[in-house]
Amino acid sequence: xxxxxxxxxxxxxxxxxxxxxxxxxxxxxxxxxxxxxxxxxxxxxxxxxxxxxxxxxxxxxxxxxxxxxxxxxxxxxxx
Numbered sequence: 001x002x003x004x005x006x007x008x009x010x011x012x013x014x015x016x017x018x019x020x021x022x023x024x025x026x027x028x029x030x031x032x033x034x035x036x037x038x039x040x041x042x043x044x045x046x047x048x049x050x051x052x053x054x055x056x057x058x059x060x061x062x063x064x065x066x067x068x069x070x071x072x073x074x075x076x077x078x079x
Contacts, residue, residue, distance in 0.1 A: 003079070007075050007076070007079055008075075010075035010078055010079075011071050011072055011074075011075040012071075014071040014075055015067065015071035018067045018071055019067065022067070030067045031065060031067065032064065032067060033063065033064060033065070034048060034049070034062070034063035034064070034065055037056075037065040037070060041070075049063070054073060055070055055073055
């Protein structure tokens with residue numbers, strides 16, 4: 001049970017950081033474009049596209065990333 005609580009705490013911390021990082025930017029609610037997510041993570045967008053399990057979807061010709069999904073992905077990566 002402790003591991004799940006730790007992962008939840010990590011998730012909440014990451015989500016707060018992500019929301020603060022993107023607070024001043026225009027975004028459609030709980031999603032950001034892949035280029036913005038790559039800037040936050042410090043990882044090239046092309047590399048993110050190859051990572052299995054990274055929470056992105058293709059919308060038109062661009063990729064969007066869920067802020068909640070990114071926080072969960074980061075929390076799981078730390079486990």
